[in-house]
Amino acid sequence: MSINNDNKKILAIDNEEYIQEVIKICLETTTNWQVITAKSGQEGIEKAKLEKPDAILLDLMMPGMDGIATFKHLKDSLITNPIPVILLTAKLQSNDRKSYTELGIQAAITKPFSPLTLAEEISELLGWNH
Numbered sequence: 001m002s003i004n005n006d007n008k009k010i011l012a013i014d015n016e017e018y019i020q021e022v023i024k025i026c027l028e029t030t031t032n033w034q035v036i037t038a039k040s041g042q043e044g045i046e047k048a049k050l051e052k053p054d055a056i057l058l059d060l061m062m063p064g065m066d067g068i069a070t071f072k073h074l075k076d077s078l079i080t081n082p083i084p085v086i087l088l089t090a091k092l093q094s095n096d097r098k099s100y101t102e103l104g105i106q107a108a109i110t111k112p113f114s115p116l117t118l119a120e121e122i123s124e125l126l127g128w129n130h
Helices: 017-030 041-051 067-076 094-103 118-126
Strands: 009-013 034-038 055-059 085-089 107-110
Touching: 009 017, 009 041, 017 034, 017 118, 034 041, 041 055, 041 067, 055 067, 055 118, 067 085, 067 094, 085 118, 094 107, 107 118
Parallel strands: 009 034, 009 055, 055 085, 085 107
Antiparallel strands: none
16 A cells, blocks of 8 residues: 655644654654654643644644543634644543543553554544545
8 A cells, every 4th residue: 555645744742752752753754744842731732733734643642631531622723723633642442532532632642653664643533545
């Protein structure tokens, strides 16, 4: 499967710096995408409004404002509402997927993810391969 290598901008919101780095390195070396990182929900919301990324990778479990609260703030803003959000989570059960879909979350990727196939997975989930 080929990855659409258009210049996409991805915002990765994760409180763990090494996860941010893995996402940044693997996406920027396998695609022409630019990756912006944020270490908290609040910082992510601010960067999303400023940078207007093509997609957001959002960690579910973060101290302070968790992924669901961050997602709700993103959906409440006219600027960030149209941006597709993919949850990154260590725990994902089928009933979780249903409730995330009902909230309007585009998709979820489980941690640990494969750095080598992350770009392909994102492209597939967001329909960028077509």
